[in-house]
Amino acid sequence: MKKLEKINYKLYSSFLRNLARELTNFYYSKLNKTFKISNKLKGRGYDPVTTSDKAFEKFIRSKISKKFPDHQIIGEEFGLKKSKSDFSWVIDPIDGTRSYVIGNPTWSNLISLNYKGQPIVGLANFPILKKFYFNASDKISFVVENGKKRKLKVNSSAKxxxxxxxxxxxxxxxxxxxxxxxxxxxxxxxxxxxxxxxxxxxxxxxxxxxxxxxxxxxxxxxxxxxxxxxxxxxxxxxxxxxxxxxxxxxxxxxxxxxxxxxxxxxxx
Known part of the structure; x- marks a missing residue:
């Protein structure tokens, strides 16, 4: 895969950092209230979707479309917005809908930017936990918690x-x-x-x-x-x-x- 120029990483990671804050504000201003639940599987199992899932995805799609109108978008709830672009955004508006339904704070908003099908920049935003994770390049990723940014590193010495x-x-x-x-x-x-x-x-x-x-x-x-x-x-x-x-x-x-x-x- 052709590597992106640094300026592109900066552009996309900055967009996702801002979007994380906007998503948390959107949750507390619009969605932190009673919501409706339906079951996608309709008696063949349980796969819940809420009105909040759909509201989050519409919000995310609107932000992406405004900033990057030519890019493709693939969302869990509203499917594919196709274009000729090599860039596509993949959205899980609420990862952990079951957790959301019962009030467990581990649910998140997940978004990636893909280039020719390969994820290159990602965001995991946790509104209730007041933190989000993102990568700024293919070598550096961060968590921002309570407004403070810290570099991420796996425990490479684990045995x-x-x-x-x-x-x-x-x-x-x-x-x-x-x-x-x-x-x-x-x-x-x-x-x-x-x-x-x-x-x-x-x-x-x-x-x-x-x-x-x-x-x-x-x-x-x-x-x-x-x-x-x-x-x-x-x-x-x-x-x-x-x-x-x-x-x-x-x-x-x-x-x-x-x-x-x-x-x-x-x-x-």
Missing amino acids: MNNVKVSAAFHNYLTPNKLKKIPKILKLMQFPCADALSYSHFADGKLDIVAQCSNKIWDIHPLIPIIKAAGGIVTTWKNEDPAKAGHILCSANKKLHNNFLKLLKPVAE
Whole structure:
């Protein structure tokens, strides 16, 4: 992939930093009230969507369209706005809608800018927690918390004997399949909390994150943040994480190879 010029990184990361603040203000001024919930699966399971999901996505789309009118937009709730541009924005207006519904503060707004299908700049904004994560280049990412900016770095010295693992399989692995990964189950000692787990990984607070069945809007915004913090991210088959699906993040190559082997019996 052709590297972006520094000025472009600055342009796009600055846009996302400003958007994070606007999204938090939008939540507290317009959405911090009673909302309606519906189930996308209509009796075939539970996949909630709220009026807030839709309001957030409309707000994000309007900001992108105003600043970058030629760019494509792909959103979880309103689909594809197609153009001839090589740039596309991928939006998850509320990652963790279940958390949002029950008042858990771990939900976030996730947005990535992709170039020819590859995520290059990402944002994970947590309005209730008053912080957001973003990358300023392919080498540097930050968290801004309570107005203070701090550089992110994974815990690259982590080893198997002290590894901090967060994983969630969301019922995609059957009980029989779970029996094939007993070591993974034993090592799952830290909670998995939506995109916050990936963000904590980039901040060195977790050493491994493994999740099932990510959609592109679940993972694309986090890929550039993780990579810029020094993390390794692939599918469970060690393929390009931009494909989404089953995702593994590791703090160093040795850990990554070990966990790929442990997950191999259930990697599909």
